[in-house]
Amino acid sequence: MNILLVGAGLSGAVIGRKLAEAGHSITVVDSRAHIAGNCHTERDAQTGVMVHIYGPHIFHTDDAEVWDYVNSFETFMPYKNRVKTTSGGQVFSLPINLHTINQFYNRTMRPDEARAFIEEQADTSIAEPQNFEEQAMRFVGGALYEAFFKGYTIKQWGVSPTELPAAILKRLPVRFNYDDNYFFHRFQGMPENGYTEMVARILDHPAITVHLNTRFTRDMADDYDHVFYSGPLDGYFDYELGRLGYRTLDFERFSYEGDYQGCAVMNYGEETVPFTRITEHKHFSPWESHDGSVCYREFSRDCEPDDIPYYPIRQVKEKALLAEYVALVEQTSGVTFVGRLGTYRYLDMDVTIREALDTADAFLAKGTDLPAFATSPL
Structure with missing residues (x-):
């Protein structure tokens, strides 16, 4: 079949790769100029530091299959989030x-x-x-x-x-010992060459074609047997019922010669400090050594129409609107909504990959009889 994947992030890449390996023809479109979605990484030209462009993404999971999967495309180095x-x-x-x-x-x-x-x-x-x-x-x-x-x-x-x-x-656990590892999962690490390199390898298959700077419109679905959509759920319907609420992030990026704060993440718990935290990106790759440093001050605010949505709010008002959009989805055929934006849920990377693998397996078993949501957002 000819399959369209909307979004070149983790959901689109993982589903696309599995279906390509099963013999389907895969087209991936993304409105941005790069792959890997919000976990996009790139090296800073001045310092050589691997920068998490949309804020830090730390991989942690208890799912051995997902851990083996990501390590089959990129070497994950030991990393503890302190x-x-x-x-x-x-x-x-x-x-x-x-x-x-x-x-x-x-x-x-x-x-x-x-x-x-x-x-x-x-x-x-x-x-x-x-x-x-x-x-x-x-x-x-x-x-x-x-x-x-x-x-x-x-x-x-x-x-x-x-x-x-x-x-x-x-x-957020409270521990009565001296363990300061933020996460408690068995497998924790960072990709040696960044997440974008990992996603590029997942997408590197002769049956996969990727088109960047390409905005999805619903009429594009007419050319395909099935669509997997990982964009904003409300965006699929052109926000006709209104916009689901998100928080977005603004980053104030600055450079420093030396070590700015001695750790990857420094929170600021006082309301009088306008930013929530400062991240120092070279500390996310402790196996590397860099004289210079790249840091982000992170500010959170309500998401506006032209902003990148990060965290679904999912309060009473948003859940009511979500239910209305789910009812619209149930009248739609030929599309499966996946991922953080497509299902309006907060998902860690390992869960995103787990659901993508399971969704691809379900499609291979059921074909186009696949439901609109592999996992319900309600």
Whole structure:
């Protein structure tokens, strides 16, 4: 069959490669001038640093098949994400761990002592946390919440933490040992030559043709047996019901001669600091050595029509509009919506690849009887 993939990011590349290997003819279109979507990387001409153009992407997974898959196209080097945060004139380690707790309270507690101490700080009157703030108050108490979560969350999401679901904070563990690895997955690493090189190798197949700087229009589908669409869900319908809400990011890029902050990610938890964090990109490739440095100050705001959407908001208003778009999708044939934008969900890279592999397998088994959503966005 002739298959059209809209988007040359991870979803489009992985699905396209698997279907090409099965004998289908694959066309990939992308509105941008490069492949790899938001995980696009390129070397800075001045410093030689590998820069994550749309902000840092760190690969972490427990899925051995996905780990083997990415390593079959690019060598992944060992990398642990050790995040720091500046608050109250001090630098602390995140996620909150035993060192953070002892430093913050100027104590030397053992794990069992710290666990009991934090329980004393917690607001135990909150039996079932209903929002982000209640979740934080119940599990770490007011002081740690104010220092590390409140200001950062307001800047990141643009709303009071009382308006955000408690589930957001469940992704942020508290550890009663000195483990400062931000993630807990078995497999963690960074591609030695960047994500764009990896995606280029995935797309490197004689049955795959890629067209960049090419904006998809629905009439293009008439020339193909099936479409896999990884662009914005509302964009497929030309936003006829309105725009789904996203947060976007602005980056203030600057260079530095030497080592600017000594780590890859420095958060700024105080609301008075306008940016959420500074990333120093040479530290994402610790096996390399560079005299110069490239850094990003990161600012979060509501996404406007011409902006790049990053984080789906998925509050009550957005979920209601999403349900309306899903109803439209159910009246549409010949297209399967995939990926972060196509299903309006926050997805880590490993989950994106897992779903892409499974979607391709389902297509090979069912053909064009594939449903519009391999995974429902509702």
